[in-house]
Structure formats: structure tokens, C-alpha cells
Amino acid sequence: MAYTTIKKPSDYFNTLLYAGNSTAGRSITGVGFAPDFLWLKDRTTQGSAHFLSDTVRGDGKWLRTNGDFAENTDTNVITSLDSDGFTVGTDIYSNNTGDNYVAWNWLASNTTASNTDGSITSTVSANTTSGFSIVSFTATGSTATIGHGLGSAPKVVIIKDRDATGNWYTYHESIGNTKAIYLDLTNAESGASSNFWNNTSPTTDVFSIGSAFNANAQIAYCFAEKQGFSKFGSYVGNGNADGTFVYTGFKPKLVIVKEYGSTGNWIMKNDYIDNQNDHYLLSNETDREESGAVVAFDLLSNGFKLRGTAGDSNGSGNSILYMAFAEEPLVGDNPATAR
Numbered sequence: 001m002a003y004t005t006i007k008k009p010s011d012y013f014n015t016l017l018y019a020g021n022s023t024a025g026r027s028i029t030g031v032g033f034a035p036d037f038l039w040l041k042d043r044t045t046q047g048s049a050h051f052l053s054d055t056v057r058g059d060g061k062w063l064r065t066n067g068d069f070a071e072n073t074d075t076n077v078i079t080s081l082d083s084d085g086f087t088v089g090t091d092i093y094s095n096n097t098g099d100n101y102v103a104w105n106w107l108a109s110n111t112t113a114s115n116t117d118g119s120i121t122s123t124v125s126a127n128t129t130s131g132f133s134i135v136s137f138t139a140t141g142s143t144a145t146i147g148h149g150l151g152s153a154p155k156v157v158i159i160k161d162r163d164a165t166g167n168w169y170t171y172h173e174s175i176g177n178t179k180a181i182y183l184d185l186t187n188a189e190s191g192a193s194s195n196f197w198n199n200t201s202p203t204t205d206v207f208s209i210g211s212a213f214n215a216n217a218q219i220a221y222c223f224a225e226k227q228g229f230s231k232f233g234s235y236v237g238n239g240n241a242d243g244t245f246v247y248t249g250f251k252p253k254l255v256i257v258k259e260y261g262s263t264g265n266w267i268m269k270n271d272y273i274d275n276q277n278d279h280y281l282l283s284n285e286t287d288r289e290e291s292g293a294v295v296a297f298d299l300l301s302n303g304f305k306l307r308g309t310a311g312d313s314n315g316s317g318n319s320i321l322y323m324a325f326a327e328e329p330l331v332g333d334n335p336a337t338a339r
Contacts, residue, residue, distance in 0.1 A: 012132070131152060131226040154222040155172070161214055
């Protein structure tokens with residue numbers, strides 16, 4: 001077996017926890033790198049949105065996965081992305097006294113480049129080692145190809161219209177290139193249509209879009225699979241507390257799952273609270289962090305095992321997609337330990 005080239009996943013993806021204090025211009029540090037993509041969520045207060053910011057769109061601009069909202073600009077939520085973290089204002093969604101927050105951080109390239117690989121020129125920040133890129137482009141309302149800069153085919157592409165309301169169109173290899181699923185909704189996978197991906201899978205250079213994308217500015221987050229760092233696939237639930245085991249080849253730090261054959265939430269399971277495998281967030285909702293045995297996961301040294309019976313994550317016979325990012329690789333110089 002070939003060893004992973006990523007010996008320390010936290011150099012490319014890291015989770016940060018902090019407590020709010022309502023201080024203006026507060027610097028949140030400890031990420032370990034300059035994040036290009038920040039996903040921030042209040043864990044304490046019901047009704048708090050998910051806020052996504054990135055260096056390609058620029059400081060103070062954010063999107064929310066819990067709805068089809070257009071891009072907003074408000075530096076009081078997320079002021080900037082910095083050399084070892086980010087700066088927040090006094091907004092209750094990012095820095096309210098008494099509230100606890102989680103911040104997921106990804107590294108791209110800390111710079112941008114013009115990419116002309118596709119029929120539409122894109123602006124890209126890409127990390128070919130970790131298989132993650134941020135891609136900004138303007139759609140035309142017609143079929144097109146867009147360069148992603150990864151040098152390997154992404155298995156997940158998540159796209160949002162920045163200028164207008166619109167769903168978070170998501171390509172996942174397990175669903176295929178004729179359908180889409182929506183990060184902001186509980187809906188099952190869409191019906192087959194070339195309007196999403198022009199019935200064409202991503203290549204090592206480009207991803208394809210159809211007429212579903214309006215002639216507006218768009219942002220795409222692209223993920224190629226990398227051994228010991230990321231894994232994207234699907235599994236079939238068994239409806240049992242001795243649930244399905246999914247092998248990833250690493251100890252997961254973040255797992256996102258979604259039943260795609262019928263309605264269900266996008267469940268986000270995090271490895272930041274030891275011995276509390278029933279805590280979760282929902283990317284499509286503004287709910288605070290909840291707990292419940294029916295959605296319990298065990299995050300193990302080589303994958304994750306379902307311990308709950310919820311249809312969203314382990315319903316008997318249900319087809320469920322997943323996205324997983326590593327805390328520690330199973331092999332290499334910094335291996336995960338069994339637990």
C-alpha cells in the first residue's frame with residue numbers, strides 16, 4: 001500500500017472551537033494555516049445560520065447553506081480571513097457572549113489565478129495536494145465547462161449563485177452526472193436532467209454545467225479524493241444500532257452524510273467532543289447543536305460506524321452519500337490510533 005503524501009491533515013483542514021465574548025474586531029487564532037475557506041456555525045443558539053466565507057470572494061462576504069439566499073456583505077459577522085485564523089465582529093452569529101462556535105477551515109493556495117481550461121474563464125485558488133479548490137466564474141445560462149485547477153477529477157462540486165437566490169447545486173460522484181442534490185434542502189436527488197452537469201462528469205481539468213445556472217456570478221467548492229485526507233462515497237443503511245461501517249482509511253474529523261433516495265437532513269458529525277458520538281449539526285437548518293442516539297456515529301481510526309437508527313443516516317436499505325475529512329491518517333508518519 002502506498003503511503004499518503006499528507007502526513008498531517010491539520011495542515012490543510014482544521015476545526016477550531018471558541019466561545020463568544022462580543023468584542024469588536026476579535027481575532028480567532030490557532031487554525032495552523034491561513035484559511036482560504038471558512039465555514040462557521042453557532043452551536044448554542046437556536047436559529048443561528050451557517051456562514052461561509054472565502055478568500056476568492058473577499059473579506060466580509062458570506063453565504064449561508066441553510067437557505068437559497070444570495071451573497072451578503074457584512075463585516076460584523078466575519079471581518080477577514082487571516083494568517084492563522086479569522087477576525088469576527090460583534091454579531092450574535094459569530095461572537096455572542098455565552099455562545100459556543102465551531103469553525104471548519106480549509107487551505108487552498110492563499111492566492112488566486114486565472115484559469116482558461118474551460119469555455120468560461122474562472123478565478124481559482126487550488127491546492128493540488130489536498131484536492132481542494134475554490135472557483136469563481138460567471139455563468140451564461142447555457143452549457144459550459146469551467147477549469148477547477150486540481151489536476152485530478154473532483155468527486156464533489158458544490159456551486160452557489162452569488163447574485164440571486166438559488167439552491168446549492170451539488171454534484172456527488174455517487175449520484176452521477178445526470179442528477180443534482182441541494183445542500184440547503186432535505187430533498188432527495190433531483191430527476192435526471194442535462195441542465196445540471198450537461199450529463200458530463202468532471203475531468204482532471206474542468207467540470208461541466210448546464211442551463212440550470214443563471215447568467216450570474218457563481219462560486220464553486222471542488223473536492224478531489226486524496227488518500228489519508230478525504231473520502232467521498234455512499235453506503236446503504238441497515239436500520240440497526242450495530243450499524244453500517246464505512247471505511248475511509250483515516251480517522252475522520254468531519255463527516256457529512258445525506259440520504260439521497262428520499263428526503264433527509266444533511267447531518268454534520270464532528271470529532272471535537274470525546275465520547276459524545278451523538279452530537280451533530282444540520283447544514284440545511286439553523287438548529288443549534290443537538291444530540292440524539294438515533295443519529296449516533298462512532299468516528300474510528302479507519303472510518304466511521306453508524307450507531308443510530310435514523311433514516312437520514314442509517315435507515316434500513318436507504319442510500320446515503322458521505323463526505324469525510326481526516327483528523328489523522330491510518331498510515332504514514334502520523335498514524336491514527338485505534339479507539
